[in-house]
Amino acid sequence: MKFNTALLDQNKRKMTEIFLKSQGYAWGEDGIPIEAVHTKEAVAKVEYDGKRARLSGKKDVHYYRALHLLLQEIEDGGDREIVKEERCGFSETGLLLDCSRNGVIAGDMLQEIIRLCAACGLDQVYLYMEDVYEIPEDPYFGAYRGRYTKEELRELDEYAGQAGVELIPAIQTLAHLRTYLRWPKARGLQDTGDILLAGAQETEDFVRLMIRNASRPFSSRKIHVGMDEADLLGLGKYLKIHGYKERYSIMTEHLKMVNRICQEEGLELMMWSDMFFRLKSPTGDYYDLPEETEFDLPELSENVTLVYWDYYHHAGTAYDKNIRLHKKLTDRIRFAPGGWTWNGISPNYRKAEKTLKEGMDSCRKQGIDKVFCTFWFDNGTETPVRTLFYSAIYFAQLCYRSQPEPEQLDKWLYQLTGYGKREYELLDALDSPSGVLADNENADNPSKYLLYQDALVGLFDGQVEGTGLDRHYAGLKEKLEKLAPRGSAMDRIFIYYKNLAGLLADKSMLGVELRKAYRENCREELERLKNRASSCAAKARSLREARREIWFQECSPFGYEVLDIRFGGIQTRLESAVQRLEDYLAGRVERIRELEEDMLPYHVDDKNREHILCQANLWENIVSAGNIAGV
Numbered sequence: 001m002k003f004n005t006a007l008l009d010q011n012k013r014k015m016t017e018i019f020l021k022s023q024g025y026a027w028g029e030d031g032i033p034i035e036a037v038h039t040k041e042a043v044a045k046v047e048y049d050g051k052r053a054r055l056s057g058k059k060d061v062h063y064y065r066a067l068h069l070l071l072q073e074i075e076d077g078g079d080r081e082i083v084k085e086e087r088c089g090f091s092e093t094g095l096l097l098d099c100s101r102n103g104v105i106a107g108d109m110l111q112e113i114i115r116l117c118a119a120c121g122l123d124q125v126y127l128y129m130e131d132v133y134e135i136p137e138d139p140y141f142g143a144y145r146g147r148y149t150k151e152e153l154r155e156l157d158e159y160a161g162q163a164g165v166e167l168i169p170a171i172q173t174l175a176h177l178r179t180y181l182r183w184p185k186a187r188g189l190q191d192t193g194d195i196l197l198a199g200a201q202e203t204e205d206f207v208r209l210m211i212r213n214a215s216r217p218f219s220s221r222k223i224h225v226g227m228d229e230a231d232l233l234g235l236g237k238y239l240k241i242h243g244y245k246e247r248y249s250i251m252t253e254h255l256k257m258v259n260r261i262c263q264e265e266g267l268e269l270m271m272w273s274d275m276f277f278r279l280k281s282p283t284g285d286y287y288d289l290p291e292e293t294e295f296d297l298p299e300l301s302e303n304v305t306l307v308y309w310d311y312y313h314h315a316g317t318a319y320d321k322n323i324r325l326h327k328k329l330t331d332r333i334r335f336a337p338g339g340w341t342w343n344g345i346s347p348n349y350r351k352a353e354k355t356l357k358e359g360m361d362s363c364r365k366q367g368i369d370k371v372f373c374t375f376w377f378d379n380g381t382e383t384p385v386r387t388l389f390y391s392a393i394y395f396a397q398l399c400y401r402s403q404p405e406p407e408q409l410d411k412w413l414y415q416l417t418g419y420g421k422r423e424y425e426l427l428d429a430l431d432s433p434s435g436v437l438a439d440n441e442n443a444d445n446p447s448k449y450l451l452y453q454d455a456l457v458g459l460f461d462g463q464v465e466g467t468g469l470d471r472h473y474a475g476l477k478e479k480l481e482k483l484a485p486r487g488s489a490m491d492r493i494f495i496y497y498k499n500l501a502g503l504l505a506d507k508s509m510l511g512v513e514l515r516k517a518y519r520e521n522c523r524e525e526l527e528r529l530k531n532r533a534s535s536c537a538a539k540a541r542s543l544r545e546a547r548r549e550i551w552f553q554e555c556s557p558f559g560y561e562v563l564d565i566r567f568g569g570i571q572t573r574l575e576s577a578v579q580r581l582e583d584y585l586a587g588r589v590e591r592i593r594e595l596e597e598d599m600l601p602y603h604v605d606d607k608n609r610e611h612i613l614c615q616a617n618l619w620e621n622i623v624s625a626g627n628i629a630g631v
Helices: 010-022 060-077 107-120 150-162 184-189 201-215 237-242 247-264 274-278 316-329 349-366 385-400 406-417 421-431 446-452 469-481 490-507 510-519 523-554 560-585
Strands: 002-004 032-038 043-048 053-057 082-087 092-098 124-128 166-170 190-192 222-224 268-272 304-309 333-336 370-375
Touching: 010 060, 010 107, 010 150, 043 060, 053 060, 060 082, 060 107, 060 406, 092 107, 092 166, 092 385, 107 124, 107 150, 107 385, 107 406, 124 150, 150 166, 184 190, 184 201, 190 237, 201 222, 201 247, 247 268, 304 316, 316 333, 316 349, 333 349, 349 370, 349 385, 349 421, 370 385, 385 406, 385 421, 385 490, 385 523, 406 421, 421 446, 421 469, 421 490, 446 490, 446 560, 469 490, 490 523, 510 523, 523 560
Parallel strands: 002 032, 032 053, 092 124, 092 370, 124 166, 166 222, 222 268, 268 304, 304 333, 333 370
Antiparallel strands: 043 053, 043 082
16 A cells, blocks of 8 residues: 655654555555644544545644554555544653663664654653763763763754654763762762762752753753662761751752752753652651651742652552652652563563553543653663563553553554564563562562573572473573564564573573582583583573674663673683583592582562562672672
């Protein structure tokens, strides 16, 4: 089928032709005319009579969602009359992309995500940039980190505008600045490890530079200034200079300064809300305040919007309570759930689905009409960026439907990625074997710690002994092997996870089996396991090469060195294990002391004995019990 795009304005024509091409459709003068109609309602509407397609909505992204609905209907039923509409339940919707955990997302990849947003009817993208944008006055800011140039940000902003998507800078103006504060020249700005020294003129001057340089390449007059998780605020250099000061006042004075600078720049300020709650909680937690809590704070400026972030709760009542608490602080609230791309090596889609659904339902009930879904890449962007597509599309369905229908979700997934829900469930299965809680509520991530842990001194062997995880991963590999390539960029992702499952099938129980064979003095079995360890080393090398190829398609080259070291370490330690076994079997050493150490469980859930597995989020806590960082 061919379409005629001549009736569209320049931007819509360009993006429409990109979308048509991606779906295998042509365009020309002899095609079916597509007409775009602006309405006052946030409704993506399709009207097609076989001769003309009329696509309408309040925002450009409503038109693009309507376009994709039209193509879905044509794919389903051919050339027939179509009338279909979907109402967006929120006034502003978007995605936040973490570009600060080593993976600075490349321009082409960002354009792809912008197009995904437009296709799904989402109208905002937040770029989370701690120190990965230019400050010409300070060459150390973002040095060797793959920072965006101002010109790159301007070009991305222009591209987003063509797609009807608002690109918004999200930075940090208080905490989460460890990678910049590591430099000796920045120590005068430092309160504690990653927190700026509040109340200092040097800090105010620096914050002004950050806000100006982060915001000016963007056409949006919105900015997210962070200010979350500053748990040790006022307890480092600040304490030495000023003595102990009530930390609410430190926080609010710093916010006033940040807001003043934003107003000078004509910017609407958003900030994470958690510190208002943590400083009130006796445990320092974000979510444990009772509903009767009163905050006794000065009224927040009308220029400040609080962002309630919550990625964790599986019960709607938790979101209901926390939204009501936020309303005691302000009526300017945004909600930020999570897409769970930060579980480790693999995405956690089951937890994402459950928490997204419960949180968005609560927002609908309580009138929170501005939402964005966060995609963090904690501890080094180990999970490929494209894994976010599933959760992003699921989130978009929640924006337009209070109850996503599996058939409709499948249509969107196949249309935009080439794979459906059943295939994405195989990626989720890497961290959802038996032994985790329902919907992986605890965010267990065995695929990460079993990949990285040592074959001889595995810190998690005592956790996984007897679980049969090798069989789980072997079965998963077989299922992934049966998937035929779809001609999609996601093909490479599924192949990578097939290779990961294959490695884990051989490596996950290797340490457990080595201890057993060594203690039973079964030399024949040790020889067999030595050969398996050697095979695992070769597979680890192949996995590293596959991850490298994905990285350089998705991200700046800066930051990959961390994954190279980690993946290379897997291979090297397996080769070292082979050498130790060879030395023992040849009689060059009398003992393998590493295998004489008793296995201990890494973590025991005393409340639920059926919860056998656990989570371990940080590489440095997985690879060794030794000290590999710090003094």
